Amino acid sequence: MTDHIYAGIDLGGTKILVLIADDNGKVIGDTRIPTEAALGVDGVINRIVEATKDAVQEAGVELPAVRAIGVSAPGPIDTVKGIITDPPNLHGWHNVPLARILQERLDAPAILENDANCQGLAEHEYGAGRGFRHMVFVTASTGIGGGIIIDNELYVGASGAAGEIGHLVVASEGPTCGAGHIGCLEAMASGTAIARDAAALIAQGQLVRTARIAEHNPPLDAADVFRASQEGETEAGALITRAGRYLGTGLASIINAFNPQAIIIGGGLINMGDAIMAPAIEVARDRSFGQSFNDVQIIESELGDRAGALGAIAVARKKVAAGAM
Ligand SMILES: [Zn+2]
The missing domain is CATH 3.30.420.40 (ATPase, nucleotide binding domain)
Incomplete structure (x- = not known):
């Protein structure tokens, strides 16, 4: 009991x-x-x-x-x-x-x-991040979020706002994210970014297959672009590759800044498999220090949509254990 x-x-x-x-x-x-x-x-x-x-x-x-x-x-x-x-x-x-x-x-x-901090802490305590003292969690879907674990603790920064991996700046010019940043990871590599770029090409008469798929299942989203690429639409595949390369740029920055033992990566975009992860890992390797890249394991998350609630439990337990609640 x-x-x-x-x-x-x-x-x-x-x-x-x-x-x-x-x-x-x-x-x-x-x-x-x-x-x-x-x-x-x-x-x-x-x-x-x-x-x-x-x-x-x-x-x-x-x-x-x-x-x-x-x-x-x-x-x-x-x-x-x-x-x-x-x-x-x-x-x-x-x-x-x-x-x-x-x-x-x-x-x-x-x-x-x-929520992303909770998910990251949950992966560290109960999921794919178990046993890693230093790890970074990245979730890539319509938005991009993250959580940073340093010395087995969630790193929250001066006012609790740390871990906004989606807003790492990966391009000095370009579109903006929902928060108004130019060229951040979320503006360049999220599902929303892929759909936005696809919509612009469709308006120019390109991406015919993507357009047809989206018509049957509106609104247009990144999964439609991915499906069209799998059915052979090269330009759709190029959008996924491009997002993957930006994702890799962000991963390289994480690796260089934190030298983590693991990056746990989750979210709907990961369902695209090698189409997005192969270019991401290639760029991450090219732009990070060799030793730091060798140190890091890039692993898929395990906890799915229970991660947020599990992480919330971990936050509460840790707070009580520290005598702070
Ligand atoms: Zn942003």
Whole structure:
């Protein structure tokens, strides 16, 4: 029988996942519901509270057994104050003190952490990053995020904002990301970037096969471009290769700056396999120090869409173990 349990809540734009873990980190409860973001702040918070109570019940324990709550939330957030500031995928949320609210509603201390940081910590504690003292997590899908582990601890920087791997600058000129940076990794190599470049070529009458695939399954996305390339559309393949080379530029910067033992890489773009990873690794090798490249293993992530909630549990457990919560 366990004395304490921990709740890890992954708050996403489309789903809420709550995992309950015992003192050893073993998952003993699991509830997944749609976010229904259209309900607004109060409605979504009610859903988080209910889902957490359900998961606790499923774990066969009572709410007072919850020692601490970790929340994986989309950035930007203020991790020090526990405030969700302005998430792009949760419309109407602005400076919501979610940690305090959950603490009051669920009667246990709560801590917020950025979702990609949570995923990175989860891979380090429970997934493909186990055993690596220094590792960097990269997730590449419609956006690009990351988390940095130094000496087995999540590195969060001066104000909790470190680890924004997607915003490493890889081109001095070019398009901008959603945050307005010119030429950052997310602007050059994300699924959104691939789809944007494909749309521009389609408007010029190119990428006929990509256009046809997207027409059957709108809106146009990077998976459509990849499928067209697999069906032989060379220009579609060139877009994937180009994104891969930019991704490799970012990986080289990570390798040179951190000399990590591992880069754990996940996200939907990795499903493109060698089409994106072969050019990425080639550029990463060419532009990093030989010894540092030899030191690093580039490994696919293991935890899938449970990583955020698992990482939130790890954040809460570490905080309690440090006597800080
Ligand atoms: Zn950016």
